[in-house]
Structure formats: C-alpha cells, structure tokens
C-alpha cells in the first residue's frame with residue numbers, strides 16, 4: 001500500500017506529537033501503511049540525537065523513515081549548527097535566541113519533501129511547525145506556510161499541499177495533544193546543545209519544561225536542570 005501522507009519527523013517534541021495525533025486519526029489508520037516520515041540531517045548540534053529519536057519514533061509507529069543528509073547546511077551561519085557559537089541560555093523570547101535561526105531551513109525542507117511527495121504520489125505533507133508564543137523564526141510563521149503551500153501547489157499542478165495544523169497552537173496545547181495521543185515523550189529530543197543529556201537551560205528546553213509544567217505533567221526525559229528561569 002502506498003503512503004498517502006508525508007510527515008516531517010525531526011525527532012523533536014512537535015513532530016512527535018503531530019505523528020501521534022495523525023496515528024490516532026481514523027482516515028490514516030493504520031499509520032504504518034499511510035505515512036512516510038522524512039528526517040533531515042542539516043548539521044545542528046542536536047541533530048544526531050534528534051535523528052535517533054526520529055528512528056525510534058518511526059519504529060514505535062511502524063512508519064517508514066526516509067533519512068536525508070544536507071551537507072551544505074552545516075556551513076550556514078547559525079549558533080544552532082555545529083560550526084556556530086554557543087547556544088544561548090534563557091527564555092525563547094530573548095533576543096539572543098535569534099542566533100539559533102537556521103537560514104532557509106523550512107523552505108529547503110519543504111522543497112525537498114514536495115519533490116519526494118510528487119514523485120511518490122503523496123498528496124499531503126504534514127509539518128509540526130508552530131509560531132506559538134514566539135515569532136523568532138520567520139519560516140515558522142503562518143504567512144510563510146501559506147506562501148509555501150501556494151508555491152508547492154503550483155509547482156505540482158495542484159497535486160501536493162502542505163498542512164501545518166499546529167501553526168497557531170501554543171506549546172502547552174501541543175504537549176496536551178501529545179499526552180492524549182500517548183506520544184512516547186521519552187524518545188523525543190528538544191535540547192539544542194550537543195550534550196546527550198538535555199541541559200534544561202536553553203530556550204528550547206525552557207519552553208518544553210514550561211509546557212509540561214502548565215499541563216501538570218511529568219516530562220520523562222533526563223535534564224541537567226529542571227528550574228524554570230524568569231522571562
């Protein structure tokens with residue numbers, strides 16, 4: 001049976017919750033037959049851990065994972081990448097978190113996924129991006145996805161569309177959706193650092209810790225620190 005949806009699976013929290021929700025959607029049941037997952041290696045400090053999680057999540061849900069390596073991206077300028085500087089600590093809204101923007105990331109990812117989707121006859125690409133409570137990443141904004149969807153729709157003569165169903169959701173709502181969908185949070189990677197254990201101090205860790213706290217839920221992953229910093 002051919003897959004009829006594609007999901008961008010980074011191995012992070014958002015894409016894991018998205019896959020969990022899709023797996024519980026009757027139209028896509030069983031998810032193992034309907035979904036092709038795609039994971040990108042683009043040279044971020046946490047990419048290795050993310051990819052391992054994407055592999056484990058794919059195994060958990062029984063979906064095929066297509067792993068794509070984008071060597072050129074590791075030379076782009078961003079502290080998120082291995083060649084960049086230190087990952088800033090503190091809350092996501094801090095100006096310093098802008099250093100973690102990776103130029104063109106979602107545009108590159110969507111272009112590649114669109115090409116694969118068109119080739120494989122897959123009509124819908126799901127991506128777990130969310131603008132949430134911060135607007136640091138220009139390629140995570142609703143207007144970006146509207147434009148990207150338009151471009152992909154034209155490029156594929158109406159065949160492929162992009163769905164970003166969590167684009168307006170807050171992180172705490174994404175976690176709640178994941179809890180309801182019984183997402184295996186233990187095999188998700190959020191921390192931006194290259195440390196195998198989540199630091200708990202970078203913007204990404206802080207946002208995740210806060211989202212679980214707001215749901216009165218326990219985050220099963222290990223942290224060096226679980227202390228929430230003031231905004």
Ligand SMILES: [Zn+2]
Pocket residue numbers: 190191192193198199200201202203204205206
């Ligand atoms: Zn961290």
